[in-house]
Structure formats: C-alpha cells, structure tokens
Amino acid sequence: MAGYIKVIAGEMFSGKSTELARLVERALIAGLPVQVLVPAFSHRGSVRDVDGRLAALPGQWSIVPVPDGAAERLDQLVDPGALVLAVDEAQFFDAHLVDYCRRWRAEGRQVLVAGLDMDYREQPFGAMGELMCIANEVVKVHAVCTRCRQADAFISHRLSDESVQVVVGEHNYTALCCDCYQAETARGAKPGRDPSRWDTLEATP
Ligand SMILES: [Zn+2]
Incomplete structure (x- = not known):
C-alpha cells in the first residue's frame, strides 16, 4: 500500500471529526487495521463520537489517548501493525507529530489527520500548518456562520x-x-x- 497523508482542517463545529470517522469506517470495511490517536486532555466530544460511531463495526481498531499531546511518545504507543493511523485534534499535539506523519507515510501507511487550522486569533494552530504543507491531500470543511447564517464559517x-x-x-x-x-x-x-x-x-x- 502506498503511504499517504490526508489532512482535514477547519474551524470548530465544521464536522472534522465526523469526516475522520467516515474515513476510518471506510478503512475498517476494507479490513485495514486502524489506530486512532487523540490527545488525552481533549475533553471535546470527538473521541466519544469516533468511539460511538465505530464501536459496532467489525475490524481491528483502537483509540490511543496520547498524554498531553506529546507526540514524542508515539514510538511506544503506535501499533506497528496499524496500516491506517487517524489523528484527531491534531492541533493539540506537539511538533514531533510532523516527523511521525512523514515516517508513517514512508512506511506505506495511510495517515488521516483532523484538526483546527487556526486558533481564535487567526494564527495557525500547533503543527497544523506544517501538516497541511506536507500532506498529499488537504480538505477544508466548514460550519455555517452562526451570525449571518448564510456564509461558510472560517x-x-x-x-x-x-x-x-x-x-x-x-x-x-x-x-x-x-x-x-x-x-x-x-x-x-x-x-x-x-x-x-x-x-x-x-x-x-
Ligand atoms: Zn457570517
């Protein structure tokens, strides 16, 4: 299998984790072993959402909470047999995540990364900017603006x-x-x- 990095980026409420779950589900249906990596301090619903959507599916998958988003610990946490690695809330991981994603791609794995592209001050969030640069594919998803209720949020x-x-x-x-x-x-x-x-x-x- 050819290695690949896909980044799903967007603001909050844009459906990033839902899209990540869809891609994980697709991989599981194809029988690919999946590991989902999330920062352990994330209290958002995304972990539970991914868990809830996938719990009933057959196939090999697991969720690995990464303490404090410390990507330098991924060597000990990532299953060498996981052909698909899905990272949620990637903006909370440290910069080591970029090198890990490159390495996983070089090993022939499919890497799926979801995260906030910007913080509330319009600045690139964590390693998301670099991840979007090195990705094979970047998808930006959007919520609907809650003020005008017409335009895509950003x-x-x-x-x-x-x-x-x-x-x-x-x-x-x-x-x-x-x-x-x-x-x-x-x-x-x-x-x-x-x-x-x-x-x-x-x-x-
Ligand atoms: Zn608006």
Missing part, C-alpha cells in the same frame, strides 16, 4: 475573555464567517452561541 470565535491559546469547551466558541468575524472583533461583542442573541445585538445602535 474561524472559531472565542466567546469568553481568556487570552491564552487553549481554552477547551465548545460553549466557549462559535463559528463565524470572515465578515462577521471582522464585525464582532471590531465590536468586541460576546453574545454567546444562542442565534437569537445575534439579532438582539444587530438591532442595537
């Missing part, structure tokens, strides 16, 4: 006031398109994810 807009890069919890973010992000950033509004609140703020002069 960023996870933080609703809380913390300024550190990582604040875990879906309730702390909403997906916005470029225009709405500019508008909200300029205004500094934190309206929450309830769409009815956007209209209220819209009407405020």
Whole structure:
C-alpha cells in the first residue's frame, strides 16, 4: 500500500471529526487495521463520537489517548501493525507529530489527520500548518456562520475573555464567517452561541 497523508482542517463545529470517522469506517470495511490517536486532555466530544460511531463495526481498531499531546511518545504507543493511523485534534499535539506523519507515510501507511487550522486569533494552530504543507491531500470543511447564517464559517470565535491559546469547551466558541468575524472583533461583542442573541445585538445602535 502506498503511504499517504490526508489532512482535514477547519474551524470548530465544521464536522472534522465526523469526516475522520467516515474515513476510518471506510478503512475498517476494507479490513485495514486502524489506530486512532487523540490527545488525552481533549475533553471535546470527538473521541466519544469516533468511539460511538465505530464501536459496532467489525475490524481491528483502537483509540490511543496520547498524554498531553506529546507526540514524542508515539514510538511506544503506535501499533506497528496499524496500516491506517487517524489523528484527531491534531492541533493539540506537539511538533514531533510532523516527523511521525512523514515516517508513517514512508512506511506505506495511510495517515488521516483532523484538526483546527487556526486558533481564535487567526494564527495557525500547533503543527497544523506544517501538516497541511506536507500532506498529499488537504480538505477544508466548514460550519455555517452562526451570525449571518448564510456564509461558510472560517474561524472559531472565542466567546469568553481568556487570552491564552487553549481554552477547551465548545460553549466557549462559535463559528463565524470572515465578515462577521471582522464585525464582532471590531465590536468586541460576546453574545454567546444562542442565534437569537445575534439579532438582539444587530438591532442595537
Ligand atoms: Zn457570517
């Protein structure tokens, strides 16, 4: 089997983990041994989602929590027999992940990587930028903007006031398109994810 790296990138609520689960399911149906790698401190639903979607499927697969996203430990954690390696929440892994993905591809494995492309400040998140560069294929998936409810979203807009890069919890973010992000950033509004609140703020002069 020819090695391959596919990156699925996008903002929160864009369906990255769902797409990853679909690709894993496809591999399992073909009888390929799969290992799913997730950072152990990720509290998002993605691990459970992947688990729940795949639990009923036949085939060899396992989920490996990687403590603190420390990719340097992957030597001990990755099954040499796994022909498909699926990495979820890749933005939380350290930079060693890039070299591991290259190595796995050179070994002839299929590498599937899902993660946030940008943090809430429009900066590349973790090693995602490099991973997108070295990938054979990059797919960007998008949520619908929760403010205008028309355009594709492009960023996870933080609703809380913390300024550190990582604040875990879906309730702390909403997906916005470029225009709405500019508008909200300029205004500094934190309206929450309830769409009815956007209209209220819209009407405020
Ligand atoms: Zn919008």
